[in-house]
Amino acid sequence: MGAHTEIHASAYAGAFTDPVFQSQSVFxxxxxxxxxxxxxxxxxxxATPPAPLGAGAGAIALTLCDDGTPVWLTSALAQSSVPAWLSFHTSAPVTDIKPDARFVFIEAGGIVPGFDQFALGTQEYPDRSSTLVIEIASLNGGPEFVxxxxxxxxxxxxAPQGLPDIFLTLWAENRGLFPRGIDLILVAGTDVLCLPRTTKLRRREV
Known part of the structure; x- marks a missing residue:
């Protein structure tokens, strides 16, 4: 069985077993x-998407993505079976053009691009922006922010663990664009923590 066959098979498996109930739960x-x-x-x-996409991010993709939500993937995800999996299960188009993406997926340990490279919405339509789904090691035990x-x-x-060192700077710049800006969904396993653009973060003084 060649590598090609395996990629092919994994693109069709790993979706929800009970799509209506599970997508409602995730939503x-x-x-x-x-x-x-x-x-x-x-x-x-x-969900059980192809590696390197994780279970929680896969479940979010199955729930939020459809043919009207272009998706941007890191190169590691783009070079895996993930684009085929997304296409088969959600019909979401994958785009290379960051500002066109409605959803952005970054696998655990993947490079997080500058937030301002994505769609930030406009003053009139601030909701026409990208949501970044970033998988990280853990939602606890990292540097503490208030x-x-x-x-x-x-x-x-x-105290998310596994965000880039410059995360606070990226976030402060994003906050400064309000009402424009991106929104973040942090995922570890099947746990999530959301940081909408309205959230202010500062380093916790010990």
């Missing part, structure tokens, strides 16, 4: 996580 979790930024929630469903803003009572500590 609800994402809505809740967006309404309560910085709170870690379980997606309640997982998050504040809509949906957060007072403030909350977030």
């Amino acid at each position: 609800r979790a994402l809505m809740d996580a967006t309404a309560r930024p910085g709170t870690i929630l379980q997606l309640g469903a997982s 998050a504040a803003g809509p949906g957060i009572r007072d403030e909350i500590i977030v």
